Amino acid sequence: xxxxxxxxxxxxxxxxxxxxxxxxxxxxxxxxxxxxxxxxxxxxxxxxxxxxxxxxxxxxxxxxxxxxxxxxxxxxxxxxxxxxxxxxxxxxxxxxxxxxxxxxxxxxxxxxxxxxxxxxxxxxxxxxxxxxxxxxxxxxxxxxxxxxxxxxxxxxxxxxxxxxxxxxxxxxxxxxxxxxxxxxxxxxxxxxxxxxxxxxxxxxxxxxxxxxxxxxxxxxxxxxxxxxxxxxxxxxxxxxxxxxxxxxxxxxxxxxxxxxxxxxxxxxxxxxxxxxxxxxxxxxxxxxxxxxxxxxxxxxxxxxxxxxxxxxxxxxxxxxxxxxxxxxxxxxxxxxxxxxxxxxxxxxxxxxxxxxxxxxxxxxxxxxxxxxxxxxxxxxxxxxxxxxxxxxxxxxxxxxxxxxxxxxxxxxxxxxxxxxxxxxxxxxxxxxxxxxxxxxxxxxxxxxxxxxxxxx
Amino acid sequence: xxxxxxxxxxxxxxxxxxxxxxxxxxxxxxxxxxxxxxxxxxxxxxxxxxxxxxxxxxxxxxxxxxxxxxxxxxxxxxxxxxxxxxxxxxxxxxxxxxxxxxxxxxxxxxxxxxxxxxxxxxxxxxxxxxxxxxxxxxxxxxxxxxxxxxxxxxxxxxxxxxxxxxxxxxxxxxxxxxxxxxxxxxxxxxxxxxxxxxxxxxxxxxxxxxxxxxxxxxxxxxxxxxxxxxxxxxxxxxxxxxxxxxxxxxxxxxxxxxxxxxxxxxxxxxxxxxxxxxxxxxxxxxxxxxxxxxxxxxxxxxxxxxxxxxxxxxxxxxxxxxxxxxxxxxxxxxxxxxxxxxxxxxxxxxxxxxxxxxxxxxxxxxxxxxxxxxxxxxxxxxxxxxxxxxxxxxxxxxxxxxxxxxxxxxxxxxxxxxxxxxxxxxxxxxxxxxxxxxxxxxxxxxxxxxxxxxxx
Numbered sequence: 001x002x003x004x005x006x007x008x009x010x011x012x013x014x015x016x017x018x019x020x021x022x023x024x025x026x027x028x029x030x031x032x033x034x035x036x037x038x039x040x041x042x043x044x045x046x047x048x049x050x051x052x053x054x055x056x057x058x059x060x061x062x063x064x065x066x067x068x069x070x071x072x073x074x075x076x077x078x079x080x081x082x083x084x085x086x087x088x089x090x091x092x093x094x095x096x097x098x099x100x101x102x103x104x105x106x107x108x109x110x111x112x113x114x115x116x117x118x119x120x121x122x123x124x125x126x127x128x129x130x131x132x133x134x135x136x137x138x139x140x141x142x143x144x145x146x147x148x149x150x151x152x153x154x155x156x157x158x159x160x161x162x163x164x165x166x167x168x169x170x171x172x173x174x175x176x177x178x179x180x181x182x183x184x185x186x187x188x189x190x191x192x193x194x195x196x197x198x199x200x201x202x203x204x205x206x207x208x209x210x211x212x213x214x215x216x217x218x219x220x221x222x223x224x225x226x227x228x229x230x231x232x233x234x235x236x237x238x239x240x241x242x243x244x245x246x247x248x249x250x251x252x253x254x255x256x257x258x259x260x261x262x263x264x265x266x267x268x269x270x271x272x273x274x275x276x277x278x279x280x281x282x283x284x285x286x287x288x289x290x291x292x293x294x295x296x297x298x299x300x301x302x303x304x305x306x307x308x309x310x311x312x313x314x315x316x317x318x319x320x321x322x323x324x325x326x327x328x329x330x331x332x333x334x335x336x337x338x339x340x341x342x343x344x345x346x347x348x349x350x351x352x353x354x355x356x357x358x359x360x361x362x363x364x365x366x367x368x369x370x371x372x373x374x375x376x377x378x379x380x381x382x383x384x385x386x387x388x389x390x391x392x393x394x395x396x397x398x399x400x401x402x403x404x405x406x407x408x409x410x411x412x413x414x415x416x417x418x419x420x421x422x423x424x425x426x427x428x429x430x431x432x433x434x435x436x437x438x439x440x441x442x443x444x445x446x447x448x449x450x451x452x453x454x455x456x
Numbered sequence: 457x458x459x460x461x462x463x464x465x466x467x468x469x470x471x472x473x474x475x476x477x478x479x480x481x482x483x484x485x486x487x488x489x490x491x492x493x494x495x496x497x498x499x500x501x502x503x504x505x506x507x508x509x510x511x512x513x514x515x516x517x518x519x520x521x522x523x524x525x526x527x528x529x530x531x532x533x534x535x536x537x538x539x540x541x542x543x544x545x546x547x548x549x550x551x552x553x554x555x556x557x558x559x560x561x562x563x564x565x566x567x568x569x570x571x572x573x574x575x576x577x578x579x580x581x582x583x584x585x586x587x588x589x590x591x592x593x594x595x596x597x598x599x600x601x602x603x604x605x606x607x608x609x610x611x612x613x614x615x616x617x618x619x620x621x622x623x624x625x626x627x628x629x630x631x632x633x634x635x636x637x638x639x640x641x642x643x644x645x646x647x648x649x650x651x652x653x654x655x656x657x658x659x660x661x662x663x664x665x666x667x668x669x670x671x672x673x674x675x676x677x678x679x680x681x682x683x684x685x686x687x688x689x690x691x692x693x694x695x696x697x698x699x700x701x702x703x704x705x706x707x708x709x710x711x712x713x714x715x716x717x718x719x720x721x722x723x724x725x726x727x728x729x730x731x732x733x734x735x736x737x738x739x740x741x742x743x744x745x746x747x748x749x750x751x752x753x754x755x756x757x758x759x760x761x762x763x764x765x766x767x768x769x770x771x772x773x774x775x776x777x778x779x780x781x782x783x784x785x786x787x788x789x790x791x792x793x794x795x796x797x798x799x800x801x802x803x804x805x806x807x808x809x810x811x812x813x814x815x816x817x818x819x820x821x822x823x824x825x826x827x828x829x830x831x832x833x834x835x836x837x838x839x840x841x842x843x844x845x846x847x848x849x850x851x852x853x854x855x856x857x858x859x860x861x862x863x864x865x866x867x868x869x870x871x872x873x874x875x876x877x878x879x880x881x882x883x884x885x886x887x888x889x890x891x892x893x894x895x896x897x898x899x900x901x902x903x904x905x906x907x908x909x910x911x912x
Contacts (some may be wrong), residue, residue, distance in 0.1 A: 313628070
């Protein structure tokens, strides 16, 4: 066999710092606004929820931010993550393109999420925090922060959306294996949860309610903070280990990326693979095409408005400028739970506005078909979220076939689907529908965007 | 960090041949007997079920058997598999021992099983076979042969024990993702299945019945063969890639194994890690202590009799000399489904009789406690089967602590537990009981062992 299948880096080649795209942006990110005053927030406004080191990372413009040694030591449990050449997928497609994928499913939690869960837990522990609260939908993030909290001796309380809590008990079992406590939200543990349950005892819950519960507890106590798994700048920063490694691995393979593909929900796994490539381009190196793939049922980048909006439904969070479907928009129920968010990370939205990335969307049926094709060719069964990146990469490879071009396509396979097989089951049973959002509801949600001072 | 966490081999260092322990045994393996004549079988007797290349491997005494290039190409999708130093587990135990684990959960199916599924599918395809039949309990083997069959263009039909089929639909979804057909056994697809269902329409099935159904179909047609995931010599042979790689990785770490630990059900993952070490010892190198760990509820090596017995309940298979609890013995229901077999691989039994290995047993409660300790230290959530190896390694590490010895302990973490979280759930809910087998039933099963000619 002349060409390799896997490109592995040695532990000594693992990145020693994260890449902060804010150092290279031609235009600075718009400020975050206080929900009460509508004026830019300062670090102290965020201090009740996050440790100071993460708040400083949120606004830093330093290019390379050192990965603390204890975080590196834990990263080594699974990092550097492998990059694969998808020889068999190329053959199945009959494409002259070279397809590479970075695989983040090798982490203990099975996705890219521990890349940020571990440093978040570390900085919290370092600043004396004893307990983390968070929310989770399908459970990828809850699993990751449970794993990371255990490592650094933090108590972890996860509010899991009631409907997922009941339907996906295995994710909860993983969280418990890592020693975390996982409660169904709405819960009796918070004022807000009790209020919701009083109105409707059988409430199925929502990510918005779970966030409110987690934030409420964190805000009350000095030794308790809140952790978020996507959207924020520091979360995206931590994910850049993925792209930095991938650039090294492509050098091993003696190729340069022509197209980089990632799926986008909150934006963190996409930023993780994309930002180091964009940074290289902004500093004078080759700038590949960067393609963000989102679900057609929740298309913030392709159908949303670039505007200031709240991060949650209850309007307790600060406002950020982002591509949003409106904070009251409820995406239809589809299986890529990690992509069901009304807004897009401010940094991803910003690079989209700067014309540095493209965006496209596909239905879940198209994405599952792509995932099954991938599994049969490459063996790995992708998570429903990752299927969007697979679909995007396959479409690029088929374009190369039509155009007779042997471009190099790289995508981030951000996680495996071992805990999502119920979705594949429905796909094979023909029960997977292509949920459409309601156009009227979207128009209404967009018309209700908050007013902010006209200079922002 | 002075010491490494992971020991990765490059694809170029992947073994080019399997290690056949039959070349180095001080005493040859007793022959396999025909169930009708009770005389040694020849290759032709097995030809209806297996391709000739596998039958020849079954009886070969060549030391190194070349891994065909197409099999190597597929192995490269996940092999060489990583070996880890369990720094955090050592610290948690406070042991001076060095603990290393080989991790086979990186395969697409999540266990060691594809190591043999891939060559089995390859040799069948090479000899013109169109379809494979097999049985599966929990689903690890069924998943692996589905993956491998798809790779080499074979149709795969998996008979899954009815109770698992109903209780663990996610494994079936993985098999379907790989394009296999999975039916509940007893089924309407075989004479034997229909007969069982006629007597009891709601029969929950058993591995014995599923084997009979798979064998029945394979025996009927020239283009259809049967595949078995453990026990047979060729299956154990294919698994030796694990131990061969581990020996290389220990050299990278500049240590030699003092103790090698593996869990034992049918014996294949144990043989995979152990045989290359035993071979090294038999050829004059260092011979480590080799410890086989089995479930207390199905203790063939520690409580069984070394005698000729049938491989199945219906007494259709050839007889092999092995440690057996009697072919009519029904192990109680515990969660390490891969270890619920009345017999032990003839080769593993043979090396036990030769005094080359030790055996020990633990209850499932002890093993899950070990697995949770491991997951919290190392991140990976082990399969219930693998928890037995974890428990064995921890016990050795604690012995080293008591004795103040810094021995090197190596174990095979043969798979992850992503599809077995229901067992962890029960463990945390306090619902996991330590099932005991019935002593009277064991005595009766052992008293019913078949009579064979006295010279064997």
